[in-house]
Amino acid sequence: MKQIFSKISSFLMAIVVLFSTMSFTVDMHYCGDTLVDTAIFHKVKSCGMEMQKPSIVDCSIKVKDCCSDEHFVIDGQSELQLSFDTLTFDQQLFVASFVYTYINLFEGLEENVALYREYVPPLVVKQIYKFDETYLI
Secondary structure, eight states, rough: OOOHHHHHHHHHHHHHHHHHHHHOOEEEEEEETTTEEEEEEOOOOOSSSOOOSSSSSTTTTOOOOSEEEEEEEEOOOOOOOOOOOOOOHHHHHHHHHHHHHHHHHTTTOOOOOGGGGGGGOOOOOOOOHHHHHOOOO
16 A cells, blocks of 8 residues: 555656646637637637738738737746755754654664564374264264
């Protein structure tokens, strides 16, 4: 049971580390005020109603495009390793004493102790099971 719990907890901790270090982008495409498409890890598909850029340069007419794209970048944690030098002396003392007590908590026995090894069984004087047997002839 302890091994199963240990494996499950180590797997969950690996998942936490994976998701805390992973960064991703969320892209959203709006057509007017309506959300048309949302995509994670790739570009969104457009609705096809974007304004075409005019080939003739005419600055007098400006038309507002009804479509818009939004991008949200969620950055993951980039530095996981905490330097032992930045800890104060009290924190270093706590970490050292915790590691020492945790290692000594699970001390095993040097040898396999069997208490019955030196036990001498009693001598059998009579075979009692033969007295209780009945034979059918």
